[in-house]
Each structure stands twice: as C-alpha cells, then as structure tokens.
Amino acid sequence: MNVVSLPTLSRVALCGGTHGNELSGIYLVRERLRRREKGAEAEPFALVTVMSNPRAVQQCRRYTETDLNRCFTEATLSTPVSDGTPYEILRARELNALLGPKGSPEAVDLVCDLHNTTANMGLCFISYSDCDWICLHIYRHLQREMATIPVRYVHFDLPIGEAYSLESVGKHGFAMEVGPQSHAVVRSNVYMAMKEGVQLMLDWIRLFNSGSISFEGGPVELYTKVKTIDYPRDSESHHISAAIHPELQDRDFCLLHPGDPVFLTFSGETLRYRGKEPLYPFFVNEGAYYEKGIALSLARRRRLSIPSIQSERR
Numbered sequence: 001m002n003v004v005s006l007p008t009l010s011r012v013a014l015c016g017g018t019h020g021n022e023l024s025g026i027y028l029v030r031e032r033l034r035r036r037e038k039g040a041e042a043e044p045f046a047l048v049t050v051m052s053n054p055r056a057v058q059q060c061r062r063y064t065e066t067d068l069n070r071c072f073t074e075a076t077l078s079t080p081v082s083d084g085t086p087y088e089i090l091r092a093r094e095l096n097a098l099l100g101p102k103g104s105p106e107a108v109d110l111v112c113d114l115h116n117t118t119a120n121m122g123l124c125f126i127s128y129s130d131c132d133w134i135c136l137h138i139y140r141h142l143q144r145e146m147a148t149i150p151v152r153y154v155h156f157d158l159p160i161g162e163a164y165s166l167e168s169v170g171k172h173g174f175a176m177e178v179g180p181q182s183h184a185v186v187r188s189n190v191y192m193a194m195k196e197g198v199q200l201m202l203d204w205i206r207l208f209n210s211g212s213i214s215f216e217g218g219p220v221e222l223y224t225k226v227k228t229i230d231y232p233r234d235s236e237s238h239h240i241s242a243a244i245h246p247e248l249q250d251r252d253f254c255l256l257h258p259g260d261p262v263f264l265t266f267s268g269e270t271l272r273y274r275g276k277e278p279l280y281p282f283f284v285n286e287g288a289y290y291e292k293g294i295a296l297s298l299a300r301r302r303r304l305s306i307p308s309i310q311s312e313r314r
C-alpha cells in the first residue's frame with residue numbers, strides 16, 4: 001500500500017479563549033501556561049500556547065466588539081486599519097502575524113483552536129478540508145482512543161480565502177468543539193474530555209514527528225455542512241416565535257427525516273422539517289447563534305478513505 005510522506009509538524013499552536021466565555025479551553029490554556037512557567041513539559045516540537053481574545057476572556061463575553069472567529073478571511077485580514085477598527089479585527093491581525101501569515105510558508109504547521117458549544121455535540125473536529133490527512137489522522141486517533149465521548153469530524157466546504165476562523169491561519173488546522181456546556185460555565189466532564197483530546201493530539205504529533213512508524217489509512221466518516229436553518233420569527237419584530245422541538249433538542253448527529261419535528265412555537269404548534277433529503281443536525285440550539293440567525297445546522301454524512309501517512313525524515 002502507498003504511504004504518503006508529509007513534512008513533520010515542527011511548530012504547533014494550541015489556542016483557547018477565541019470566544020471569551022467558552023471556559024474549558026480558557027482554563028486549559030491557563031493551566032498549560034502556568035505549568036510552562038514552572039518549567040514542566042518541554043515538547044520535542046515548538047508548541048505555542050495562545051489566549052486568543054484576552055479582552056473578551058477578562059469580561060467573560062464571547063467578544064467585545066465583533067466575533068473574533070469571523071475575522072480571519074483574507075478580505076478582513078487585508079482591510080486597512082482606522083481609528084474605528086474593532087478590537088477583534090486588530091487582534092486577528094496580531095494572531096495572523098504570530099501564527100501565520102495565513103497561506104504563507106511561515107505559518108505554523110498546525111493550529112488547534114479550543115471551543116465549547118451549548119449543543120450536545122460531544123467532541124467535534126471542525127475543519128475546512130476533507131483531504132487534510134494530518135487532521136483526519138488525528139481525528140481517527142481520538143475517535144479510537146476516547147471512550148467517554150463521541151468524536152466526530154465536521155467539514156465546512158469553503159475556499160481557504162473565505163475561511164473565517166482562527167484555525168485557517170495554520171498550514172493544517174481544526175477547531176476542537178466540545179459540548180454540551182453553557183457559556184460562562186465550566187463542567188468537569190467537558191473540561192476533562194477536552195484535556196484528554198489535546199493530550200492525545202500531542203501524543204500523536206510526537207509519534208508522527210519521530211518518523212518511526214507509518215499510520216495506517218482506512219475509512220473515516222465525516223459530516224459536510226449543507227445549510228443552516230433560522231428560528232421562525234415574527235415578521236415585524238423579528239423576535240423568534242418558536243424554540244427547538246423537544247424531540248430534536250440534544251439530538252445532534254441523529255438523522256433528521258422530512259416531516260420530523262423541528263420547532264415548537266410559543267403557541268404550541270409543532271413545525272416539521274420540510275427538506276426533501278434526510279440530513280444530520282448539529283449545533284442544535286447553540287446559545288451563541290441566536291444573534292447569527294441559526295437555530296441548527298444540517299450536514300450530509302460521507303465516508304471516505306484516507307491514505308497511510310508517515311513523516312518525512314529530515
């Protein structure tokens with residue numbers, strides 16, 4: 001069987017606090033920064049640990065002026081700065097200078113950005129690529145090793161220039177989204193799952209970089225985002241007029257069929273899924289997405305085969 005040779009991952013970034021109220025990643029990054037000050041745990045590769053949005057973290061809010069994790073498109077990163085430029089756009093430029101520049105040979109090899117969701121998504125990789133063998137092999141490793149939480153891979157099918165989130169700055173990158181956890185709250189089970197996921201990722205990178213083994217390819221399953229659905233809204237006030245239906249709540253990644261309940265209106269009427277194709281819901285009732293007009297996202301499940309890989313010896 002053919003083995004694909006890939007460069008070692010010599011510079012890796014672990015980021016948390018991109019959203020200032022997603023506490024698992026924030027405490028995990030703080031913990032790692034504190035231990036590093038004490039001189040513990042030198043990695044055999046350069047690991048940059050970053051608190052992405054310190055101002056929002058301090059205020060325990062998602063962001064202060066605009067959502068930092070929507071600021072990493074090529075268009076936003078190249079817009080001229082003025083006195084009125086929001087803090088998060090300035091911060092995105094700093095992070096792009098530190099970890100990128102996006103799309104350049106100087107960019108870090110891998111960005112892992114830690115997030116929490118209020119949705120019942122377990123541990124979810126979110127990536128812009130369905131052919132990034134590094135991300136997909138790390139995903140497979142976590143899926144095999146983690147017993148306490150389901151591990152899935154969501155693919156956002158966007159060209160890299162339009163990719164808007166922090167992980168798109170690295171040569172490889174993914175968001176590690178863990179939930180359910182309310183924003184501004186930390187739950188020990190969610191924190192520990194994220195910590196285990198990060199540890200397994202670092203273990204995999206060490207082994208990969210050592211060049212001592214090849215990682216066997218095979219089938220993987222991923223979810224490609226197809227569309228989002230907004231809440232029903234009052235045509236004049238634009239207030240939402242329904243909540244997620246109890247039969248859909250917490251059922252992320254359970255197949256939604258045409259005719260299945262989606263919303264329960266505040267007057268008690270059940271609204272059903274009117275799509276023609278059964279799809280997989282995720283980010284169901286995500287707290288941060290009310291302002292974005294997203295009640296849930298829908299994905300198509302696909303299976304693909306990834307090749308065996310090995311790191312290039314230098």
Ligand SMILES: [Zn+2]
Pocket residue numbers: 018019022114115116
């Ligand atoms: Zn987030």
